[in-house]
Amino acid sequence: MSASATWRNWAGTASAEPSRFARPASEDEAAALVRAAAETGGRVRAVGAGHSFTPAVVTDGTMISLDHLDRVEWVGFAEADGAREVRVGAGIRLSALCAELARRGLALENMGDIDAQSLAGAISTGTHGTGAAFTGFAAQVRAVRLITPDGDVVSASVAQRPELFEAARLGLGAVGLLTAITMRCVPAFGLRAVEAPMPLGQVLESLAEADGPVATNEHFEFYWFPYTEIALTKANNRVRPGDGGSPLPTWRRVLDDEVLSNGIFNATNALTARLPVLTPTVNRVASRLLTARTYTASSAAVFTSPRRVVFKEMEYALPVGAVVPALREVDAWVRGTGENVPFPVEVRFAAADDVWLSTAHGRPTGYIAVHQFHTLAHERYFRAVEDIMIAHDGRPHWGKMHRRNAAALADLYPRFADFLAVRDAVDPRGLFANCYTDTVFGPAAR
Ligand SMILES: Cc1cc2nc3c(=O)[nH]c(=O)nc-3n(C[C@H](O)[C@H](O)[C@H](O)COP(=O)(O)OP(=O)(O)OC[C@H]3O[C@@H](n4cnc5c(N)ncnc54)[C@H](O)[C@@H]3O)c2cc1C
CATH class of the missing domain: 3.30.465.10 (Uridine Diphospho-n-acetylenolpyruvylglucosamine Reductase; domain 3)
Structure with a gap:
């Protein structure tokens, strides 16, 4: 256990000065910390890797990291x-x-x-x-x-x-x-990754087709740089026995993932932060640098990649049919206002599920995520995009920036009241509450 210090999240969008920061070595130690906080009328918040963009972790009470409970x-x-x-x-x-x-x-x-x-x-x-x-x-x-x-x-x-x-x-x-x-x-399992730049219009048209890329690939997503008509599509599919396939040569992985996606991307973002007038040109050049590549690797190596350029993010879950119109509205707003957006927009998909507060609860879902370089103002951009997403029945990602409160969220989740009933029964005093849960769930009913 260590004394408190200022805690900051990965993006630098949230910070806290907990009265106590603890890294218990066992479940018993963690339970003792919870009991101690409850007895003194304090509050407790768990912290993971601090990768949420919201103040989800912020507390002035006891912050508990379970880094040692990792077996x-x-x-x-x-x-x-x-x-x-x-x-x-x-x-x-x-x-x-x-x-x-x-x-x-x-x-x-x-x-x-x-x-x-x-x-x-x-x-x-x-x-x-x-x-x-x-x-x-x-x-x-x-x-x-x-x-x-x-x-x-x-x-x-x-x-x-x-x-x-x-x-x-x-x-x-x-x-x-x-x-x-x-x-x-x-x-x-292994995944075969096929990445290819394509005209944005073609990608959006294909989304509506029954045999389009979302249906015919196991994992399909695309990135679109504002001010361009190019989308970088990524289709990952399981490697069947006998499919063969080859990993990315090390030089290509380093060039793409470290030099282009992180090193040069950081430099171009820093440049456009100083000279916003260059953003449309830089985005066009960046989207042309994206070349096709195909490789095979373990699932984890294909799904994930290093993210070293620090950004702020908002992501909304939409009914899947709303993705195309919403994206077109974002495009029109960015072009119409000339907003400085050097970061790509990411579009992903998920099946409907039954988790009470899942952003994909009860509906096949398309996700639209907007990002902004960490030193650039995000407020006007995110606010405008959020208004578009709200009009399309969007649900905000719980760990990413948004302006929605409990009253608005209650209308979006059929099991919201059930969730609150459990929360109020289990934690009527709000031991595990903080400013963020008070906003998105409302304070506990004491
Ligand atoms: C670079 C980057 C890439 C990302 N990519 C994606 C992505 O591809 N898809 C996506 O959906 N999201 C993505 N995110 C968002 C991220 O996955 C979530 O915000 C996630 O919650 C971060 O996990 P964490 O361990 O950092 O949790 P934290 O941010 O530390 O905590 C998140 C919440 O979990 C709670 N919590 C943590 N530990 C416990 C515990 N032991 N018990 C109870 N509650 C606990 C915290 O109190 C808090 O409310 C990304 C974020 C970043 C910065």
């Missing part, structure tokens, strides 16, 4: 359906979890862009990747173990305390401190 507890088959499962300490980073799974011939079935997050943080905010037949992390959770406000350690799953399970598997840590998570996993 594989059990690997096996589910009794109910024989699916492969792994139970791990909730603080494990996704990179470490993937390495542990790979050693056992296993993998996560889908992932987002990076592997730096903690597993607890990823599920608690509804982190997702892309793939019309695939769900986000929270829907892959089979069971959790958590510490409740009175310091008790309880287990929850679909079969055992199902309502607590729903609120715990995606709930911003508002019903307790997750200490262990059981995830569904799959046999290890």
Whole structure:
């Protein structure tokens, strides 16, 4: 355990001065910390890797990191359906979890862009990747173990305390401190990645087709640089036995992922921050530098890549049919205002799921994410895009910047009231609350 210091998130959009920062070595130690905070009338907030852009972690009370609860507890088959499962300490980073799974011939079935997050943080905010037949992390959770406000350690799953399970598997840590998570996993697999720049209009047209790229690829996404008509498409599909395929040569990986995506991209962002008039030209040049590439690698290596250029992000989940009109409106707004946007817009897809607070709850979903370089103002851009997304029934990512409050969110989630009922029953005093949960869920009913 260490004394408090100023805590900052990855993007520099949130900071906190907790009265105590603790890294318990065991579940018992974590439970003692929760009990101690409860007895003194304080508050507790869990922190993972600090990769949320919102003040999800901010507290002036006790901040608890479960970095030391990062072990594989059990690997096996589910009794109910024989699916492969792994139970791990909730603080494990996704990179470490993937390495542990790979050693056992296993993998996560889908992932987002990076592997730096903690597993607890990823599920608690509804982190997702892309793939019309695939769900986000929270829907892959089979069971959790958590510490409740009175310091008790309880287990929850679909079969055992199902309502607590729903609120715990995606709930911003508002019903307790997750200490262990059981995830569904799959046999290890390779992915063939096909990346190609294409005319944006062609990509948008193809999205409406029944045999378009979203339906015919397991994992399809694209990036679009504002002020251009180019989209970088990425299609990742499982390698079938005998498919062959070759990894990316090291020089190409370093050139693309380190030099172009991180080194030069950082420099062009810094340049356009000083000379915004150059942004449309720089974006056009950058989109032309994107060349096609095809390679095969392990699933984790294809799904995730290093992100060293610091940015701010807002992402909205839309009914999938709203993606094209919403993107066209974003395009028109950026061109109409001349806003300085040197960062690409990312578009992804997910299957409908039944997790109470999942952004894909009950509807096949398209995600539109907008980014801004960390030194540039984001307010006007994000506000305008958010208005467009709201008009299309959009749900904001729980870990990314937005302006929505509990009243607005209640209309977007059919199980919102059920979530609040569990939260109020489990934590009526708001031990696990903070400014962000007060905004998005409302204060606990005391
Ligand atoms: C560069 C970058 C890339 C990203 N890529 C994606 C992406 O591809 N897809 C996507 O959907 N999102 C993405 N995100 C968002 C990110 O996945 C989420 O914000 C995620 O929550 C971050 O995990 P974390 O471990 O940093 O959690 P933190 O930000 O530290 O915490 C997030 C929430 O989880 C809670 N929490 C953490 N640990 C526990 C615990 N043990 N028990 C209970 N609650 C807990 C915290 O209190 C907080 O409410 C990205 C973010 C960045 C910065």
